[in-house]
Amino acid sequence: ARQALTRLAFPQHLVAKVVLLVRHHMFHYTPQTSDAALRRLIMKVGEANIYDLIALRQADAAAVGVPATAKARRGEIAQLKERIDRLLAQEHAWDLSALAVNGHDLMRELGLPPGPLIGKLLRSLLEEVITDPSRNRREVLLALAREKLPELSPGE
Numbered sequence: 001a002r003q004a005l006t007r008l009a010f011p012q013h014l015v016a017k018v019v020l021l022v023r024h025h026m027f028h029y030t031p032q033t034s035d036a037a038l039r040r041l042i043m044k045v046g047e048a049n050i051y052d053l054i055a056l057r058q059a060d061a062a063a064v065g066v067p068a069t070a071k072a073r074r075g076e077i078a079q080l081k082e083r084i085d086r087l088l089a090q091e092h093a094w095d096l097s098a099l100a101v102n103g104h105d106l107m108r109e110l111g112l113p114p115g116p117l118i119g120k121l122l123r124s125l126l127e128e129v130i131t132d133p134s135r136n137r138r139e140v141l142l143a144l145a146r147e148k149l150p151e152l153s154p155g156e
Contacts, residue, residue, distance in 0.1 A: 017052070020045060025056045029080055038080075038087055039130045043094050050088070054081050093129045093136050096122050100138045101145070109142050110149065120152045121145050 001022045005015040024045050042050050054077060061073035093099050101109075103118040112118060128144055129136040135144065 021053055021056050024053060036131045038083060039092060043130055047094055050084055092133050096126055099125055100136050101141045106145055110145060124148050
């Protein structure tokens with residue numbers, strides 16, 4: 001997709017978006033898929049792209065050519081969209097900026113210097129919050145960061 005769109009002189013922002021959507025459009029989904037897995041999907045593609053991803057999934061389902069299969073997939077996609085709507089309507093941290101702590105907090109509270117370890121800790125904390133949004137509280141995240149520090153610290 002990247003090569004074809006670049007050759008056709010599409011703008012880079014559009015090329016990047018199409019590549020992202022193509023990369024993630026075959027995600028595994030069943031009615032039993034957890035909300036945490038759907039939050040991870042939203043995080044991967046971004047809030048701005050999630051409905052385009054669903055539209056791509058709908059187009060893919062329509063192209064199947066087997067009416068019964070296409071109908072079943074349309075129902076599954078409709079349910080997926082409803083679940084995404086519900087998740088997006090809730091307060092969630094979709095990126096590092098929405099965490100209840102930032103790099104300065106980690107440096108101050110854990111006595112850490114600036115550096116790549118701060119980013120690793122923040123990404124690890126975001127994964128914790130994606131799994132369980134109730135963890136996005138300052139005191140909880142600082143405690144989690146203290147727990148994770150030994151496993152993320154190189155050579156310590």
